[in-house]
Each structure stands twice: as C-alpha cells, then as structure tokens.
Amino acid sequence: MDATTSHERPVFPMRVNIGPEQWVSIRPIERADASALSDFYARLSPESRRRRFLSCGGAPIPLVRRLAAAPGFVGILREPGPLDGAIVAHASLLPDAPGSVEVAFTVADEVQGRGLGKRLVAMVLERARSLRVGRVTATMLVENAPMHHLLVGAGYAILADRIDAGVEEIVLDSGAARSVAA
Numbered sequence: 001m002d003a004t005t006s007h008e009r010p011v012f013p014m015r016v017n018i019g020p021e022q023w024v025s026i027r028p029i030e031r032a033d034a035s036a037l038s039d040f041y042a043r044l045s046p047e048s049r050r051r052r053f054l055s056c057g058g059a060p061i062p063l064v065r066r067l068a069a070a071p072g073f074v075g076i077l078r079e080p081g082p083l084d085g086a087i088v089a090h091a092s093l094l095p096d097a098p099g100s101v102e103v104a105f106t107v108a109d110e111v112q113g114r115g116l117g118k119r120l121v122a123m124v125l126e127r128a129r130s131l132r133v134g135r136v137t138a139t140m141l142v143e144n145a146p147m148h149h150l151l152v153g154a155g156y157a158i159l160a161d162r163i164d165a166g167v168e169e170i171v172l173d174s175g176a177a178r179s180v181a182a
C-alpha cells in the first residue's frame, strides 16, 4: 500500500518493507516515545548526528521531550534481530512561527538509502497541509545532498532556498492555503 499518494489520509501503522524479513512500521510519535527516541539519537553515527543537529553534539533531553510532544512520526524496526522494536527513523514538525513549521528527518545509519527518508518527507508535508500549516522549513548542512534532493524533489513549490555559512535553508509551500480555499 502506498498511503501517501495525492493527499489521501494515511492509515497507521504504515508498513515499509526494507529488506527480506525486515520492515519498518511508521506511526505518529507519542510523548511516551521520548526515552526510545533519545536512545535512537544516541545510536546514530557521529556524521548522521552532525547532519541532523548541525553540530557534533547529540540531542539534549529537553529537546527530545519537545520533539516527542510535537507532531511527527517514528519508524519502528521489525526484524528477527537485536534491533527489533527499536526506533530507526524520526521526522518532526516543530512550530517556529504562526503558520510555519521547522521540519527535520533522521534515519538510522543501518537503514539509510532504502526509501524511508523519501516516505517521511511525503508524510510530513502532508501532515503540515492537514494541520493547515503552509510554510515548511528545513535546515541542513550544505553538503547534505540526499536531504536536499528529497526536499526539492518532493513535488512542492519551493518558496526559498538560501545558503549561509555552510547551512542551507529550504522553505516549501505545503499547499495548505490552496486546500483551505478549495
């Protein structure tokens, strides 16, 4: 099932197959996920953590709690192995101004490149639209080609794409204004 096509309401949990006997179950994040989310960020490679947080530091507990309380999605790994049940992906929408959210995406190193990021970008943009949030901003290191590729290729209008001091900010229009008018 592809639950993210053309603004259909997704059905959760959503199963994404990523390998033989290995899939990821995606659902909305809950406050109770805070501890597992903290473990997920702690398990990331230094490079993925740097790309996610734009610095070598990790995710401080207050930020993790804020992320767990905000709209977003987690991907739970399902496999016959030691990581079964662990969070392996997270996408967040943090309000940063009226009608505007800052979004961020993280996929565990061991399951990157298998389509989870693309799926999460589509889900987050659809969620922004359903929350009536028009402006969706993502900030990434300028060398983060996969993230840039996923955002500009998501099929949404690009309101801005700025680079300053090695950091790129992409602002997308979720289409919320048009869906309200329609």
Ligand SMILES: CC(C)(COP(=O)(O)OP(=O)(O)OC[C@H]1O[C@@H](n2cnc3c(N)ncnc32)[C@H](O)[C@@H]1OP(=O)(O)O)[C@@H](O)C(=O)NCCC(=O)NCCS
Pocket: 047, 048, 049, 051, 052, 103, 104, 105, 106, 107, 108, 111, 112, 113, 114, 115, 116, 117, 118, 119, 138, 139, 140, 144, 145, 146, 147, 149, 150, 153
């Ligand atoms: C960025 C990130 C979320 C992507 O997740 P993912 O599950 O690996 O992404 P996907 O497998 O869905 O897609 C990766 C895409 O990048 C493309 N890509 C990979 N390397 C690339 C490169 N060097 N240049 C351009 N595109 C590239 C792939 O071809 C794929 O696009 P496609 O589906 O059109 O072929 C993940 O790599 C990650 O968590 N990185 C560390 C944290 C981070 O950078 N967060 C972003 C801060 S907002």
